[in-house]
Amino acid sequence: TMSKFIGNNLLKLGKKIVAVGRNYAEHAKELKNDIPTEPVLFLKPHSSIIRKGKAIECPAEVTELHHEVELGLVIGKPGRDIAKENAEKHIAGYVLALDMTARNLQDAAKKKGLPWSVAKGYDTFCPISDFIHTHNLPRPHDAALWLKVDDQLRQSGSCRDMIFDIPTLIAHISSIMSLNEGDLILTGTPSGVGPVRPGQVITAGLTLDNQTLAEIRFPVVERKRSKL
Amino acid sequence: TMSKFIGNNLLKLGKKIVAVGRNYAEHAKELKNDIPTEPVLFLKPHSSIIRKGKAIECPAEVTELHHEVELGLVIGKPGRDIAKENAEKHIAGYVLALDMTARNLQDAAKKKGLPWSVAKGYDTFCPISDFIHTHNLPRPHDAALWLKVDDQLRQSGSCRDMIFDIPTLIAHISSIMSLNEGDLILTGTPSGVGPVRPGQVITAGLTLDNQTLAEIRFPVVERKRSKL
């Protein structure tokens, strides 16, 4: 459809991915983190995005590659200091996204007080679905997310359980950094995150009232490269 | 000139800013950090870039805003797993850049093992100069950087003192994330970082053999915004 075409091109225009950590209480607990009192924000590079037909690549130094299934917001209208009550107007649509994470590198960075950017930023670490127009997801907090590794269900959650809801996230993020057309916000993952290995396949879906609005499938492969 | 026009447009095309922390030994020591054994990388959002005529905005919660003067590399040719010996071919030019940092927020994040993205990512936190073509800076490691706050010289360093040199940075970064046209790499700051307050003015320059290739001037102002 025309709106899908526009939405997928909007995603190419975007420059930044702002991701929210620990936005579901059960997930914060499973990684032994405190429930945050304000959104935990980090950036993933746009170069980490992959679309259908591509594979998630696991480099040798990533000994613990974790899946995190998330609802992604696609910004359609630029804004800064956006008020909560206007937040919805800035959303053009949604994607189902995976916030792939090198958990071993993230754990090491956390211990040393170092940035998360490498742990979150490798090429292929942000697989996303086709664009979902807001018309097709009128109540995003009622969406449900699931994720399987091969045949095993690993994550199954409801966007109702976000600690900071979508308007709060947009207001908070835009008070720090301006949001522009095509920018992507990853809203956090429900519990059940865990490891995947090369040879396994991740499938995930986003549903509303038991109707599937997006489904993705990404195989995990080894990242091959010549040594530096 | 034509190449300046092309370079400045290249900067608009870019999507990511990869910054290197602790790449000068004297600076690592002044913040009481260890000398790193591999480059410390973090991302700044493209939305933090400002050009001449704009001001650096200091939000109320940023009680300690620090200046860091840095040499920026502008990528002209996309690449992944770039070998050190080919790194130079991927650079279209340079900018003089300020990696503005909310040191109070960064210190708090480091203590909690949280990301640096907010501390480094506010709007206006990446002032840059006009584009400098590679022809005009044939020996980037011989460049010198200086920074003044009002009339006081705060930073004065040589790119010769980088711990990880430019080819090493490009090889390392591109082994993690692909580099694309217009992407910007901030190569780290020499010692002398320190606070600036609204009302002060930052000037900085990049010289080669005592010839000025770039000079920038950015006033610091309060960021005004309505409360969330």
Ligand SMILES: [Mg+2]
């Ligand atoms: Mg970015």
Ligand SMILES: [Mg+2]
């Ligand atoms: Mg996540």
Ligand SMILES: [Mg+2]
């Ligand atoms: Mg810096």
